[in-house]
Amino acid sequence: MTKIETTLATLVNDIEAFYVPKEWHFLSVNGVDLGEGKIELQWIFSRYGVKDEMVIYYALSDYNTPIPSLVSIIPSSIMGEREIVDMFGLRVEGAERGLYLDLDSQPHPLRREA
Numbered sequence: 218m219t220k221i222e223t224t225l226a227t228l229v230n231d232i233e234a235f236y237v238p239k240e241w242h243f244l245s246v247n248g249v250d251l252g253e254g255k256i257e258l259q260w261i262f263s264r265y266g267v268k269d270e271m272v273i274y275y276a277l278s279d280y281n282t283p284i285p286s287l288v289s290i291i292p293s294s295i296m297g298e299r300e301i302v303d304m305f306g307l308r309v310e311g312a313e314r315g316l317y318l319d320l321d322s323q324p325h326p327l328r329r330e331a
Contacts, residue, residue, distance in 0.1 A: 218271045225258075225276050229285050232260065232274060236290055241263060241272070246287075246297035248305045250329045254279050256305060260287065260294075280328070288312040304328075 223231045231330055236243070244261040256278055264270040278284070284307055287294040298309040299316035306325030314320065 218269075220273045220275060223274045223276050225278055225282060225285060226274065228260075228274070228276060229287065229290070232287055233290055235272070235274075236262070243287075243291045243294060244271075246294060248301050248302060248307070248327065250305065250327060252329050254330065256280065256282065256307070258301070270322075280305070280307060284309040286312060 221231075230322050235241075241262045242265055244263055245259075246262065247256040247259045249259070258276050258278060260274045262272045262274075263323060264272075284298070284301075286298055286309055288298070288311060296316070298312040299314075302309050302312045302314050303316055303318045304325060304327040306328055315316075318326075
């Protein structure tokens, strides 16, 4: 596994330069609440046809900074983006709340300060 640090400002350009659809499968975007209002976001890829070869791009952020979307590069990323909106209460460009949680559910259940 290779873990590559990025920033939210350069994320789209970094992924665009890396991602070759016939080589890499986009698995997920995940969040890890670090406490004190900080979160580590992870965009996880695996190489087709190669066992256990993964690349994780990660960026540190807070809960108030908008997260850029990767939908223009990887259309299926909308599912993971909507999940982190629901689970962490993040603002992701173009991603709405309500994929996994009803609008009247407890907001952002994976957030430590919830």
